[in-house]
Structures are given as C-alpha cells and as structure tokens.
Amino acid sequence: MVQYTKKERSFILKGMTSYQKRVLSFVIFFIAALSLLYPAKKQCIWNGVEKIVSVADIHGDYDKFELILKKTGLIDEELNWSGGKIHLVQTGDIMDRGPDARKVFDLLIRLEEEAEAVGGKVHVLLGNHEEANILGVAFDRVGYVTSGQLVSFLPEKYREKLENQVRENFSNNSNSSFSIDKELKSFWADKIRNDRKTRDEYNKNFKKLYGKWLLSKNVVIKINDIIFVHGGINKSFSSWSLEEINMRTRYEFIQLGMGKRVNLLITYQSNSPLWYRGLINNDEEEYKEEVDKILEDLEANYIVVGHTVRTEGNPAKLSRFNGKVWGMDTGISRYYRGYMSALIIDQGAFKVWEMKDEK
Amino acid sequence: MKNNKYYLSMFFFCLSVVVCFGSIENNPGILEDESKLELELYLRTARIVSAIPDEDAGRSEPWRITLSDGKQMLKGWFKHINRVRPHILPDSYKYELAAYELDKLLDFNVVPPIVEREIKGYIGSLQLFVEDCSHLSELKRKKDKILESEKIKADLQEIVVFEILTYCERNIESEKDILIHDTNGKVCRVDFSQAFDTKPHFPPGIEDVKCSAKIQKSLADLSQEKIETALNPFLNEKEISALLARKELLVKKLKQ
Numbered sequence: 001m002v003q004y005t006k007k008e009r010s011f012i013l014k015g016m017t018s019y020q021k022r023v024l025s026f027v028i029f030f031i032a033a034l035s036l037l038y039p040a041k042k043q044c045i046w047n048g049v050e051k052i053v054s055v056a057d058i059h060g061d062y063d064k065f066e067l068i069l070k071k072t073g074l075i076d077e078e079l080n081w082s083g084g085k086i087h088l089v090q091t092g093d094i095m096d097r098g099p100d101a102r103k104v105f106d107l108l109i110r111l112e113e114e115a116e117a118v119g120g121k122v123h124v125l126l127g128n129h130e131e132a133n134i135l136g137v138a139f140d141r142v143g144y145v146t147s148g149q150l151v152s153f154l155p156e157k158y159r160e161k162l163e164n165q166v167r168e169n170f171s172n173n174s175n176s177s178f179s180i181d182k183e184l185k186s187f188w189a190d191k192i193r194n195d196r197k198t199r200d201e202y203n204k205n206f207k208k209l210y211g212k213w214l215l216s217k218n219v220v221i222k223i224n225d226i227i228f229v230h231g232g233i234n235k236s237f238s239s240w241s242l243e244e245i246n247m248r249t250r251y252e253f254i255q256l257g258m259g260k261r262v263n264l265l266i267t268y269q270s271n272s273p274l275w276y277r278g279l280i281n282n283d284e285e286e287y288k289e290e291v292d293k294i295l296e297d298l299e300a301n302y303i304v305v306g307h308t309v310r311t312e313g314n315p316a317k318l319s320r321f322n323g324k325v326w327g328m329d330t331g332i333s334r335y336y337r338g339y340m341s342a343l344i345i346d347q348g349a350f351k352v353w354e355m356k357d358e359k
Numbered sequence: 360m361k362n363n364k365y366y367l368s369m370f371f372f373c374l375s376v377v378v379c380f381g382s383i384e385n386n387p388g389i390l391e392d393e394s395k396l397e398l399e400l401y402l403r404t405a406r407i408v409s410a411i412p413d414e415d416a417g418r419s420e421p422w423r424i425t426l427s428d429g430k431q432m433l434k435g436w437f438k439h440i441n442r443v444r445p446h447i448l449p450d451s452y453k454y455e456l457a458a459y460e461l462d463k464l465l466d467f468n469v470v471p472p473i474v475e476r477e478i479k480g481y482i483g484s485l486q487l488f489v490e491d492c493s494h495l496s497e498l499k500r501k502k503d504k505i506l507e508s509e510k511i512k513a514d515l516q517e518i519v520v521f522e523i524l525t526y527c528e529r530n531i532e533s534e535k536d537i538l539i540h541d542t543n544g545k546v547c548r549v550d551f552s553q554a555f556d557t558k559p560h561f562p563p564g565i566e567d568v569k570c571s572a573k574i575q576k577s578l579a580d581l582s583q584e585k586i587e588t589a590l591n592p593f594l595n596e597k598e599i600s601a602l603l604a605r606k607e608l609l610v611k612k613l614k615q
Contacts, residue, residue: 128418135448137442137448140440140441140442140450141412141420141440142412142439142481143412236531256447256448259447260447261447264448267448268418268448268450269532270417270418270532271531271532275418277415281415308415309414
C-alpha cells in the first residue's frame, strides 16, 4: 500500500477541486459506514497449540467458574493468569439462569490480556444465551434473566433510584414480614416479568458495556484438529467455512441490532451452531457416518460442544461417536445442579477434569 | 402402628400414581371433527397437573403440560412468547392460534387442537401433544415404507398448500414439524410460532402444488371477510393482506 507523508497528503487535497473533495469525502464516509455494517474478519483457526482447557456452560455461576480455573491451573490464588501458553476455550452460555455473568465477563476480559501477554489465549465463544441477550429477547423466556443478572447490568443511577424507593417504602412499612434483601429480590423479579422500562434499561446498558466485546467473539473455532462450538455443527453448516459462520453471525447480529430486517440463516435457527443438539441427542450408531462427514468437511477430527446438559458423571460418557464428539455441559451452575468439569487436551490426549459436591 | 400407617399411606400413594398414569391415553382421534370441540373444551378447562419448561424442545422453549379432567390425563405444549411483527425477530403463540383458525376455515384438519390459556400467570397457546407420531424428516432419513403410501403422499402434498398460506418454509428442519401418526398415518403440522410472514409470494423451495377438490373449493370460498373475521385477533393488517395475496396466487396456480 502506498504511504503518503502528511505534506504529500495535504498537497493531494490542495490539487483537488471542491467537487472532487466532496466525492472523496463521500467515498470515505461510505467505506466507514460499510465497515460498521459489515464486520471485520477475526482469526478462528489456531495450530500448534500444546495444551487446551475447555469449559462449557457457566450460566452466571462465577464461584464455580473461578474454582474450575484455579483447579485446572489457569489462574492463581490472586486470580491472575497462570496458564502460560495454554488456550482456554469457554464454549458459550456464560449468561442467564444465575446471577454473576457480569463478574465472569470481567474476569475473562482481564484474563484475555494476561494470557495473550505470555503466549496463551482465552477464547470466549458465543452461546444461545449470549445471542438472546445481544438481541434483547432474553426476557421473553421464563428464568433466563435472574434478579442478580438484571441488577448487575442495569445502569447504576437507575438501579440506585429504584432501590432507594424500595428501601424507603420498606422502612415506612414496619409490618413487612420480608427482610429488605427479600423485598428487593421480589421487587426485581416483578420488574423482570412486568416492566418494559427496566428491560429496556438493561438491554441498552448491556449492549453499551459488553456489546462490542461480545460481537468480537466467534461462534466456532478450530484449534489444531479440534472444533469448538456451543451447540454443534450439522450437515447444513459443515459445508460452510468457519470464517463464514462467524462473519454471518456477526453480520446478522449487527443488522438486527440496528433494527434492520435480515434473512436469518444462523440467528434463532434451531439447526444453527448456537442451538443444534443433534451431536449429543442423535443415536450414535445411526448417525456415525454423518458425523464422519461433518468432520471431514470441517477438516477436523474432533468436536467439543456444550449446550445440551449431560450429567452422567462417567467421563467416558461425555464423549460420543468413538471419542470424536465431546459434550461438556455437565450442568456446572447451581441452577442445573450438575457438577464442575473441564476438558483438558494435552498434546492431543483428552482428559476430563471433574469435581463433585464442592460447596 | 406408626409403621403400618406409613406402609398404608405409601400403598395409597403408589396406587394413585398407577391410576393416574394408567389413565394417560393416546389422544383419541385427535383431528376428528366431532372430537375437536371436545378437545378444545378439555384444553381450556382441564386441571394443570404439571407445567415443565423443556429446554431441548426448541427456541420457543415450550412447556410440557400434563392435564387432567378427573377422567383422563392428556399432554400438551404451552408457548407464551409473544413477539409479534413488526418485531425484527417475530415469534408468537398468536401465530399458532392463527394457524389453527385458518386450518378450521379451510377444513384442512392438519393442526392439532390449540386454545389460548393462562398457565402460571402467563397467557399463551396450549396445544394437544400428538402421541405416537414420527416426524417426516426422520421417516425420510430411515426411508420408511409408510412414505410410499399414496394417501400419505397426497396428504404431504396438500400440506404444502397450508405452508404456502402460512408462509412456512420447507426444509430439513421444518420437516420435523410434519408429524405422521405411526398407526393411522394421519398427517399433521405443528409449530407456526414464526409463521405468517408479510411476504406476498410463495415461500422458497416450492415447485409443485396439488390438493384435493375439497381443499380447492375451500380456498375458492375463502373470502377476505372470512379471513379477517377469523384472524384479526391474531394477525396484523400486513400479515393478513400478505396471506390474502398468497391465497390468490395459490388459487391461480391450482387452476393452471
């Protein structure tokens, strides 16, 4: 690309007629607008990675996530990255069902930088619950947005104003059999269900705080010969390149975020990589050829997914199709009452780390 | 004595469970005209025994409902999401109700009985769960012989007409919404929560359209007034006018 000095650039502009300048500024504006509408390419394939740790659906359970990271050696007691060159893959669904998605986001944002600085990597993938929040439809389903999550993403001033009103009413009504904490929880639960204004405030602030960061995330990645994705990849999507899947998702989210209609190929589609459950629910014998074809299309040997809760407990059962598919959603969060787990892939060898009954 | 009481109460508990579950019947003649009204009444009035959200059942996350009127227990699906157009991500139980009304208008008999009902404080659609069915996608995959039946072939072709009217695209995924009864071969179509797009043309992928003389007549008799009267509570003006446009195209196509 030709590089011009500042002087040269001003000379070029001076030599232009006002019409040419107008055309040039229009072209620049047009390109800038296009770059906003059409997302940039992001890396989604890595090779030569020695060790990978993959953690599935967290659903707002910060405490358990922190413990998993500590026990798998990714962070130290001060919560700093201690994983060196390890790649951490969180396969989506950090949000909903539990209270602390924001704390998980903040930890991951810091760890991204710390890992990068020492040659490691933190990959945060998008799940269907991130999709629901990005698109502002999470409130439509019962139990997605909890009081804790609502409060954590509301604008500080808005939250304070409403909470002060509740406290004031509470102190004026000494007969209340509730504690103030219970009163607040019940107040926010009612807002989740019935108050459009509060929902709008949440959606706006959520997008403002984490929208850009989440839109920079991939839906599917490949590290060495392993595909990582939240729901799964089926026949319809295995013919797409990973880059196409990620770009298309980003494009649809951006368009929808601007209130524009778009032909939905991925967003809110039951067979999309964010929602598909076939790799976990389909019969192994019947679908083994299909899985082989999917892997062949993707030029990979393994797929690691979350999304579909599996609580069998026996690590061997977490893998399917002769160890080619790993379903790692063990219901980690308190909501699902499963158990903590992580998939550790060390120089190509798969090992499940799990911990039960940890309070 | 205490122990005896315990065993006695356990016995009656077990007995009641056996009696309850023993009375869960396959949906009796789910789409027979005479039973439709009865089933609608049942869906409206039967006691809700349980309501459990089913995450695995799709994006609308419907609730699995068990109902009882004291005589029989039946199962149903409840959907309460209500994002109607012009929302950019439409998904509404009202479209389910609209599809059922249209089904009745045309005397199609492909949509299982469905009513509007409030459950646990949520208003939504409660549809009868169709027992003992396989979906078209799976039957095709297994190359099931049932698909060779001329009657089923004709029924499947006729369903395309209903999919055009409701603007439901036909693909591998949507074929999971076409259910064929394992024993009587009755074909039905479920899941219209994203239907009734405002596009005034056929959904993509539709080439051949055929239907019985009975349905052709129903279509020809289907006036704008009838559609508006039946579907106004569920669809907006644009959705209704797109449906009318598709109906006109369909009538023309069938005449060819």
